[in-house]
Amino acid sequence: xxxxxxxxxxxxxxxxxxxxxxxxxxxxxxxxxxxxxxxxxxxxxxxxxxxxxxxxxxxxxxxxxxxxxxxxxxxxxxxxxxxxxxxxxxxxxxxxxxxxxxxxxxxxxxxxxxxxxxxxxxxxxxxxxxxxxxxxxxxxxxxxxxxxxxxxxxxxxxxxxxxxxxxxxxxxxxxxxxxxxxxxxxxxxxxxxxxxxxxxxxxxxxxxxxxxxxxxxxxxxxxxxxxxxxxxxxxxxxxxxxxxxxxxxxxxxxxxxxxxxxxxxxxxxxxxxxxxxxxxxxxxxxxxxxxxxxxxxxxxxxxxxxxxxxxxxxxxxxxxxxxxxxxxxxxxxxxxxxxxxxxx
Numbered sequence: 262x263x264x265x266x267x268x269x270x271x272x273x274x275x276x277x278x279x280x281x282x283x284x285x286x287x288x289x290x291x292x293x294x295x296x297x298x299x300x301x302x303x304x305x306x307x308x309x310x311x312x313x314x315x316x317x318x319x320x321x322x323x324x325x326x327x328x329x330x331x332x333x334x335x336x337x338x339x340x341x342x343x344x345x346x347x348x349x350x351x352x353x354x355x356x357x358x359x360x361x362x363x364x365x366x367x368x369x370x371x372x373x374x375x376x377x378x379x380x381x382x383x384x385x386x387x388x389x390x391x392x393x394x395x396x397x398x399x400x401x402x403x404x405x406x407x408x409x410x411x412x413x414x415x416x417x418x419x420x421x422x423x424x425x426x427x428x429x430x431x432x433x434x435x436x437x438x439x440x441x442x443x444x445x446x447x448x449x450x451x452x453x454x455x456x457x458x459x460x461x462x463x464x465x466x467x468x469x470x471x472x473x474x475x476x477x478x479x480x481x482x483x484x485x486x487x488x489x490x491x492x493x494x495x496x497x498x499x500x501x502x503x504x505x506x507x508x509x510x511x512x513x514x515x516x517x518x519x520x521x522x523x524x525x526x527x528x529x530x531x532x533x534x535x536x537x538x539x540x541x542x543x544x545x546x547x548x549x550x551x552x553x554x555x556x557x558x559x560x561x562x563x564x565x566x567x568x569x570x571x572x573x574x575x576x577x578x579x580x581x582x583x584x585x586x587x588x589x590x591x592x593x594x595x596x597x598x599x600x601x602x603x604x605x
Contacts, residue, residue: 303490
């Protein structure tokens with residue numbers, strides 16, 4: 262389950278993030294993740310599961326009252342191992358955009374509304390290569406926009422003059438301006454229609470193949486990740502409850518929560534069936550139960566789930582935090598259905 266040392270790009274070890282207020286809330290708790298070079302890792306879960314908190318922690322963009330309270334974010338860059346958690350703001354500038362960049366959820370909020378598109382690209386490019394001439398910067402901007410299907414004449418457009426899909430694609434191009442090794446995408450397709458979602462996904466795959474960068478793609482839409490990601494991490498109540506390949510997550514999900522997410526959307530090529538969904542609501546992070554946080558919503562719940570929190574352990578070719586598998590060599594301890602394979 263671990264990546265070979267030469268292939269490992271990012272190694273997240275025991276990462277915890279807490280929001281400090283009248284009562285501190287831990288939104289990410291002991292997160293362990295590994296990302297290989299050129300890999301697309303999807304992160305899925307309901308709203309409030311901790312996905313966006315994880316992303317802002319990985320990119321060191323969190324602001325008070327949020328703070329990283331434990332763990333390491335080790336970036337393997339040019340033969341060096343760098344813990345991003347311990348870097349100062351000045352030191353981080355060496356890695357932002359050049360090694361790690363981000364595509365935010367709302368392009369209209371991320372792009373400066375009073376600057377033309379070309380000026381915003383020029384700011385990023387010039388900040389990391391001050392010696393470039395204006396003509397070279399313009400040529401590079403046009404090339405970047407062309408990679409995501411935006412015409413050259415849009416360089417002089419303001420963000421409000423672009424469609425929602427075009428703004429989002431411009432953000433992806435901007436994230437690639439300095440040829441990073443890792444692009445973090447925080448629900449980049451949420452604000453666009455389904456047709457544009459698929460177009461953006463195809464462009465991400467094409468650009469990844471062309472440029473070789475790795476992607477962490479965060480979304481609540483598991484069906485989207487099944488098309489895009491190599492591996493998928495499922496988050497619930499601030500913890501990762503399952504990690505596996507997209508194929509395994511779709512055909513043989515191990516955690517009941519993952520199975521519920523999968524069964525909440527209709528397959529395109531399968532007999533008509535009733536969508537089941539997941540009953541109840543996610544728990545209050547201020548009052549998490551002693552055992553499994555999913556216990557109150559789980560149809561496979563056992564007594565042990567109420568008082569003993571399951572650990573993320575290997576189950577076949579996946580990792581799952583579920584008492585159905587502990588100590589049973591990967592076989593359920595009960596007769597619980599672990600999810601029949603669905604035909605695409």
